[in-house]
Amino acid sequence: MKIALEIAVTSAAGARIARDGGADRIELCSALELGGVTPSNALVEAVSAVGLPAQVLIRCRPGDFVYDADEIALMAGEIRSVIAAGAAGVVIGALTSAGTLDLEAMRQLIDAAGAAADITLHRAIDQSKDPAGTAAQAQSVGITRILTSGGAATALAGAEAIDEIAAAVPGMEVMAGAGVQPNDIARLAQAGVAAVHLSAKRPAPRRNGGAWVSLGVAGSDTYYVTDPAIVAAARSAIDNLP
Template sequence: MLEVCVESVAGIGAAVAGGADRIELCAALAVGGLTPPLSLIRQAASAPIATHLLARPRDGNFRYGAGDAALVAQDITTAAEAGLAGVVIGASDASGRLDADMLAGWVAHARAAGQARGRPLSLTLHRAFDLCPDLFEALETAVHLGFDRILTSGGQPRAADALDTLAALVARADGRIIILPGSGIDTSNVAAILRTGAQEVHASCRSPLGEASEAEQRFGFQNGAALQTDPAKVSALKAMVRRA
């Protein structure tokens, strides 16, 4: 399965056209993704493939106070009410480990929201996981909390630099939870990623849209070339995943 993260209406269309199996819907991919606007969520709900909503209220770390935690809970409700297939969430405590209490509250909220609409929300733990001091301890926490999958680059900035760790995580998961490698995955390394035993991969499949104008950069509206989901890259990556 190929999941493509997108941040725009054009990105949704490109992911679908390229043959993606699932969308992770975000905003601000330049900072790892944030919760997208309601208007984009409603647009994604009509896509012909499953869409999972990233619920991340701000950039920076994943240590959240009560206010941020309430925003994530509301985002989970929004995903359910819009008819999306799942949510992508994560939180850390002061030690860098998963904040199990906060996550347990969100998981319970997601289950209730899914029951209210008659279909459960799929639950992905995002890359707050990669900042944990012990990834295998964090995996067991995620299993205990009831997550369906973990989006991870194996504790490195790029998944291709953590192949041994990813393989070990897949082995430790042992079918109890899905390991979803992501970060820097493309046609040059997806075969190696899949040899870890992973059955799902996550990628952005973006290409430069064109250089920002001098005025756009001077006013701070754009920092360098804009990137946009490329249907040709989605299609090429999907073909390699299918062959594997």
């Protein structure tokens, strides 16, 4: 089975690097430094024009994945907007305070996307009480792709749990993500994944001409850009799998 390569990007330039480096699709977000939030429609349009299928992260704020009714309504609106702007699919997730998948919220978000869109359950699964059980819940509401680290800090550390998740949901595309490096791909392929997800990022050089003044977010003295060498190495690692 061929493993797909998904690169998380935050710009049209990153999308072009991913395309030229052999990625199969991209996940688009803003504020990767915060774990990613929903990008603007203008950015979705610019990235969609690059030509790779763009899976757009829908996350209205940083923090946990337990959302109130206003936040769910907002994300449903964001979904409709990004699909209209050219997104091939959306990347979503919502949990209850008990750590289970919020099925009602997920149904609202899936309905907003429409039948033609790809739907990925993001790493909310890794903050759930039972990742394998959450994957089964996701399958029951029609999600066909899951992004997971197996509940661990990195996908490599969670490889055994990812294998269990993949076994629990035959027919779903299970994608390993979180701290993935090209050298990890061979091991992750053994976990039964259908895709790997990585940001392939490096810090952008600081270009401010004066003193740095904090704007309120710890560690916000830089941002990340897509590194073509990492994308190429990931593509090579997949192409050289036995």
